[in-house]
Amino acid sequence: MRPSPRLRLLALAALLPLGACSTVVEAVKGPTLAPVGYPAALVPQQQLVLASTTPASANSLWRQGARAFFIDQRASRVGDILTVQIDIDDSAKTTNQTTSTRDSSIAAGIPHLLGLESSLGKILPGGFDPANALATNSKTSNAGTGAVNRAEKISLTIAAVVSAVLPNGNLVIQGTQEVRTNTELRQLTVAGIVRPEDISSSNTIKHTQIAEARISYGGRGDISRVQKTPAGQSLVEKFSPF
Structure with a gap:
């Protein structure tokens, strides 16, 4: 027995709120941290856990915890990790002021027009004077003032993962950091392209040395939700013609 169209509509209406379950849970319990994993550009893979080795003796040339003896430890391959130092202290101030005024006037007459100037007086309304057939006067003025005063200051450190190596040797990096308080x-994210030569001996790089840098610093939760403009109000302000 097939359900009636009315029952199917009721079932569909009952399932619609399920799509917002994650939003409801987040509003009640707070935001949840994203699972730890490789960046989206990397293929997810299982991390191998190696058994600890016997520590080297005090007189050994091998430093405990070192991966290699003479190999450069800076990030150079897909999956390597490097530290990005973000230190933004920028300010911009711009002031613009424009003023323009224009006056124009035109006067024209047709005292003689193939002998038809007398006939025009019969066609046109009374008081027609061929010597003052046309006169215009216009005046326009415009004044505008604008000012921009902006200051940004961010000082953060984040670890990023090499997600790709370009044909010329440059590295594509991206990283995400999440911290939950109550x-x-x-959430802090960073992505871009770096040169291996710009990576310091301590395996760090500055944000000013990242090409195509994409740095995002924000969050979500109770405070962010209260500060955000409601969706309905945003749509009205965006599409309102007034």
Whole structure:
């Protein structure tokens, strides 16, 4: 027995709120941290855990915890990790002021027009004077003032993963960091392209040395939700013609 169209509509209406379950849970319990994994550009893989080795003796040339003896430890391959130092202290101030005024006037007459100037007086309304057939006067003025005063200051450190190596040797990096405090989640993401030569001996790089840098610092939670403009109000402000 097939259900009636009315029952199917009721079932569909009952399932619609399930799509917002994650939002409801986040509003009640707070935001949840994303699972730890490789960046999206890398193929997910299982991390191998190696058994600890016997520590080297005090007189050994081998430093405990070192991966290699003479190999450069800076990031150079897909999956390697490097530290990005973000230190933004920028300010911009711009002031613009424009003023323009224009006056124009035109006067024209047709005292003689193939002998038809007398006939025009019969066609046109009374008081027609061929010597003052046309006169215009216009005046326009415009004044505008604008000012921009912006200051940004961010000082953060984040570890990023090499997600690709370009044909010329440059490295594509991306990293994400999440910190949750009570019901507020702070999220920092960074991505871009770096030169291996710009990576310091301590395996760090500055954000000013990242090409195509994409740095995002924000969060979600109770405080961010209260500060955000409601969706309905945003749509009205975006599409309102007034």
